[in-house]
Amino acid sequence: MxxxxxxxxxxxxxxxxxxxxxxxxxxxxxxxxxxxxxxxxxxxxxxxxxxxxxxxxxxxxxxxxxxxxxxxxxxxxxxxxxxxxxxxxxxxxxxxxxxxxxxxxxxxxxxxxxxxxxxxxxxxxxxxxxxxQVVYEPGFLKTGQGKPFSVFTPFKRRWIENFEMNFLDIEEPLELKKSSPIRSDISALKFVKNNSVNIDLWPAGEDAARDRLENFLQLKVKSYSESRNSPIIDGTSRISPYLALGILSPKRCILEGLKLNNFEFTSGNKGICKWIDEIVWREFYRNIMHSFPKVSKNLPFQDYTASIQWRHSKEELKAFYAGKTGFPIVDAGIRQMLSEGWMHNRLRMIVAMFFTKNMLHDWRLGEKFFMQHLIDGDFSSNNGGWQWSSSTGTDSAPYFRIFNPITQSQNFDPSGEFIKKFIPELKDIPIAQIHQPKDDLFLSADYPSPILDLKESRIRAIQAFKDAREESGI
Ligand SMILES: Cc1cc2nc3c(=O)[nH]c(=O)nc-3n(C[C@H](O)[C@H](O)[C@H](O)COP(=O)(O)OP(=O)(O)OC[C@H]3O[C@@H](n4cnc5c(N)ncnc54)[C@H](O)[C@@H]3O)c2cc1C
Known part of the structure; x- marks a missing residue:
């Protein structure tokens, strides 16, 4: 037997x-x-x-x-x-x-x-x-030249071209022929109580994950394209922790999304298409991890960026890790992660870009800081996100495209509500000033002065990338 x-x-x-x-x-x-x-x-x-x-x-x-x-x-x-x-x-x-x-x-x-x-x-x-974990085994999809994809859009095009509905066939769990006489025992696992995040935000188990998915698909996915960039709107699925530990499968997510969209990837409801795109991004980064092992060895995808002269300021790092940089949208993002174990995607990009460009600190330190605090920490997505933001990665933001955290804040948290939620020191600051650090005002509000000058730090970052390019003969 x-x-x-x-x-x-x-x-x-x-x-x-x-x-x-x-x-x-x-x-x-x-x-x-x-x-x-x-x-x-x-x-x-x-x-x-x-x-x-x-x-x-x-x-x-x-x-x-x-x-x-x-x-x-x-x-x-x-x-x-x-x-x-x-x-x-x-x-x-x-x-x-x-x-x-x-x-x-x-x-x-x-x-x-x-x-x-x-x-x-x-x-x-x-x-x-x-x-x-994936619809296609990593490395399976190749460019016309037989090479691994390193850019998302053609990867996704090929992903859709090759797709057949039976890839999403999901078997019902089968019946066991004979119950085992052995008793379960998971007492060897030492329970570590985290002291900062309220775990009630993240109920455990498949049923909780499926409820979350269904709730999102019923109520939110259709407006996802418009709401996904506003951190104050709870407009994304928040299923990343469940995907990271496999409480929910990506195939199940894609299948349930497609059912609502007549099984269409590119037409029909924009919100559903965009949301499925994001799950394909996850698969894209798994492909990068598979086809370019250097990213798992602490190396940048773009070789020339290995010679960037990153700064290292203990004071700036201390301020950043505590969410006290003096830039409200950056600090609100960091504090969201410290208190919820999760950060909104728009803020992950703003925070990571601020760290690697304005502060000009090594992306690997930021990548580690995120892993140490995220409930959805996932090596390939986190590495991909940090390398995208720092322009060291595949399909990255060009090195000279540096988000201005003030403009990002005005665009994506126009009412300042998100900032006020996570930075109570600023709750009485008028909307007109909430995005823009002003020494006198912010000092009186018990909030730190900005740790750097945006204009100067932008020029410094572009120069550091130019120097590295020159050194590599690019
Ligand atoms: C610097 C940085 C670090 C990141 N670190 C992680 C990480 O450790 N773990 C993680 O799961 N995601 C990470 N992401 C990607 C993204 O921010 C999160 O997946 C998303 O915010 C999770 O929220 P959600 O479940 O509500 O996403 P939704 O918007 O509802 O998207 C659905 C799912 O698609 C996947 N997804 C969405 N956006 C991305 C993306 N840009 N890259 C890869 N997959 C994506 C996730 O699995 C997500 O749960 C990072 C992004 C950046 C810029």
Missing amino acids: AKGLVWFRTDLRLDDNPALNAALNKCQEVLAIYIFSHSQWDAHNESNIKHEFLINNLIVLKESLEKLGIPLIAINTESYKTLPIDLSSFSSEQKIDHAFWNNEFGLNEINRDLASVEALKKKNIESSSFDD
């Missing part, structure tokens, strides 16, 4: 879970495992709020799996190096015949999985892996 093991990673759900379905299909008895490594979590700069969210979701997953007759067991391992041995020892102790998992595409994760296949093989245990 075949005994299967489903190794859960960033796919903490029953819906649209090909590894789980394959195990249920092939095996009479199935166990599930989650393997946590604290040092790996820290090495990847993952946040405390994401850790708390992970544990809450594992608790819900455990209950759902138990209803199917599948026990969930959590174990700890030292690092990705020790994981394959721990996985294979567990599997052989439990007399597993076949292990199943869904692929992750990071460089470390790929190496970990290759080593796991080998370790299992030594114990005569088969393994099978599946794709659940």
